[in-house]
Amino acid sequence: MNADQICKTLSTLKSLRNPHEQVWRDCFDHTYPMRGNGFYNEMMDAQEALNRKARILDGTTTDSARTLSSSVQSGLTPANSLWFGMDVAKATEDERRWLDESAKIIWENIHASNFDAAAFEGVLDVVCAGWCALYIDSDRERGGYTFDLWPISGVYCSASAPGGKIDTVYRSYKLTAEQAVNEFGEGNVSENTRKLSKDKPQELVEFVHAIYPRTTYVVGGRLAKNMPIASCKVEVEAKKLVSESGYHEMPVVVPRWMMIPDSVYATGPVAEALPDARTLNEMVRMDLAAADLAIAGMWIAEDDGVLNPRTVKVGPRKIIVANSVDSMKPLQSGSNFNYSDSRITRLQGAIRKTMMADQLQAQDGPAMTATEVHVRVNLIRQLLGPVYGRLQTEYLQPLIERCFGIAMRAGILGQPPESLAAGRPYTVRYLSPLARAQKLEEVSAIDQYVTGCAMAAEVQAKTGQQPDAMDNVDLDAAARFRGEALGVPNDVMRNKADVERIREDRAKAQQAALEQEQQAAMQQSVAQAALKQAPGAAA
Structure with missing residues (x-):
């Protein structure tokens, strides 16, 4: 154009x-x-x-906005832990290693x-x-x-x-x-x-x-x-x-x-909280005006020829000259502070609830149990889950794509494997606390399923049946999914190839031990037979 x-x-x-x-x-x-x-x-x-x-007479809306923003920021892009990874379909060990290292380099440079x-x-x-x-x-x-x-x-x-x-x-x-x-x-x-x-x-x-x-x-x-x-x-x-x-x-x-x-x-x-915020601000303004009357007082005075209400000033250590003690009296303001306090409290609670600050902010009181923490994390996931989906698409995805492109062209990611250089598309794997929170329900379902199958197998064994209930569970797949959902670093989790190699080595060691035992038993049998046939053996 x-x-x-x-x-x-x-x-x-x-x-x-x-x-x-x-x-x-x-x-x-x-x-x-x-x-x-x-x-x-x-x-x-x-x-x-x-x-x-200065026109904001109550800071509830401001505080709630700051609380929600901090929760979203720490839930999406925490500076203290890696919040994304990169994958390609059917990745080899070299490809996975390069992608993991690239994600870490990009993450470090973003927060630097x-x-x-x-x-x-x-x-x-x-x-x-x-x-x-x-x-x-x-x-x-x-x-x-x-x-x-x-x-x-x-x-x-x-x-x-x-x-x-x-x-x-x-x-x-x-x-x-x-x-x-x-x-x-x-x-x-x-x-x-x-x-x-x-x-x-x-x-x-x-x-x-x-x-x-x-x-x-x-x-x-x-x-x-x-x-x-x-x-x-x-x-x-x-x-x-x-x-x-x-x-x-x-x-x-x-x-x-x-x-x-x-x-x-x-x-x-x-x-969404704006109508309540406007009403709250007006309520606090009226409450402050009523408080001014309650503190300073309101008076009625009669112009009796001696007292001139237009010039009289009320204050400490002042003498007011009047014709009668009834010439000047205090008036009740008519303010109802109990109603205003309850109304303001309800509005503040409604704003905090609308902006989720009442659930996202740390609760006062003793330390929560593991069950309470789990319930609260589930609640936060339910509150922010729908919003997280949009932010993931419109915020995290283009941000990572842009940063990856800049880093790749700058040459700081090193030479990728030839299989990746052909332009294979990669996908972003989100590891942020919010992303993990979305998978906690699946992790709980897996734990309950595995525990239930294990209990069923135990019952089968006690009743004389074949304990085959655990045959329904792929424990390897369950362990890998659980580790990925909880954000366990790839350096800690062994890949399939390493697991297969360890099991092969274990099987070979067990086979070798078994053969060694069999050979020792055979040698012992041969020795015992030779002793029996030897001259002078006991009849």
């Missing part, structure tokens, strides 16, 4: 997104106003952010970068607004990865297929004239920007970064213009293309929480 087409598309995308912006703005207003910067008429400075934060900080803020955006935009690229100065969380106020999205993943992203942003010239070069920016860079270098100039799939491209192309994902940067006012390049994979990850019907955008759990 040329610059004019990109600017027209940007205008269309803005009009399509506009109806949803008020909801996102309200969600940020009740949680993290600073993260909504750009959705307001003017850019938010520090003072405006403090003013908007700024991923954890950027990803947490991205999850905050997902919880509050329902979506975020995380840009992934290689760090050309220091090596490794770099993650840039784009403010969603300037991001506009589209999908090529109805209901499909977002594959077209337009980002509207501003650079100073000096920054624009340094980034794109004097010959690529407009004449007006060149003049501004000399006369007013700090003057802001608007640009749009358009990322979209190319309809025609060269498979395996090395030139940026031949890559499957196009990247064009346009100076908006001048409608001038200042840069054109490309990517091998989609560089922007756009996960979504709950889709808005007939739209590519989404809303988050804060939108």
Whole structure:
């Protein structure tokens, strides 16, 4: 597309997104106003952010959003344990070893970068607004990865297929004239920007970064213009293309929480709790006003010629002159603090329940038993399971694909086996706590099944029957599935070939021992027979 087409598309995308912006703005207003910067008429400075934060009179919604975001972050991409692996169909030992080592290298480089900080803020955006935009690229100065969380106020999205993943992203942003010239070069920016860079270098100039799939491209192309994902940067006012390049994979990850019907955008759990959050804020405001009356008091005074209610001031160690002691009396405010307290408590509980903070947060009290832990993990799995499926597809999968592609082209993964170099597709195996939690029910079912079969075999043996109930269980398959579901490292679990070799060696050793015993018994028999036949043997 040329610059004019990109600017027209940007205008269309803005009009399509506009109806949803008020909801996102309200969600940020009740949680993290600073993260909504750009959705307001003017850019938010520090003072405006403090003013908007001061309007939040109860922090329940903010705390619940932070709790849920932390739980999702630690459940999806924990920094302290490997949360994904890679597999290919019918992998050999060399292939599995290379894939496991590659996954570990990628994981280490992801968390050695700024991923954890950027990803947490991205999850905050997902919880509050329902979506975020995380840009992934290689760090050309220091090596490794770099993650840039784009403010969603300037991001506009589209999908090529109805209901499909977002594959077209337009980002509207501003650079100073000096920054624009340094980034794109004097010959690529407009004449007006060149003049501004000399006369007013700090003057802001608007640009749009358009990322979209190319309809025609060269498979395996090395030139940026031949890559499957196009990247064009346009100076908006001048409608001038200042840069054109490309990517091998989609560089922007756009996960979504709950889709808005007939739209590519989404809303988050804060939108579901928004009615209660608004009511709670208003209830707390009225409660504070009533508390002010209860503390400072409210008075009625009669203008009796001596007492002038318009000038009298009530305070400690003050003498109020009046014609009668009845000229001034305190009034009851009529506030019902019991009702307001119970109402506020119910609203706080409803918000925490809607945003799952009441279950995700560590519970007070004594340490839980193993059964209680298991029940709680199952509950968390049920709460976050449906959301995890979407995040796995729209967040983790493209993130790993992008990071794998960057690492592979950089040569840090080493030379893959020839069988993999032929382009065999690989699949991602998720090992995060949430992924393991989804399989805990199957692990429990396997344990119960194996235990039940073992008890049935024991009963068979006691009743004189053939104890063959365990013939229904493939113990090797059960052990492998259980280890994979629990996230046991592959270095700990032996593969099938190693297990077969160990069993063959054990069988050979047992056979050798048996033959040795038989040979010893035969030699002993021969010796005893020789003794009997020897002259002088006892009659």
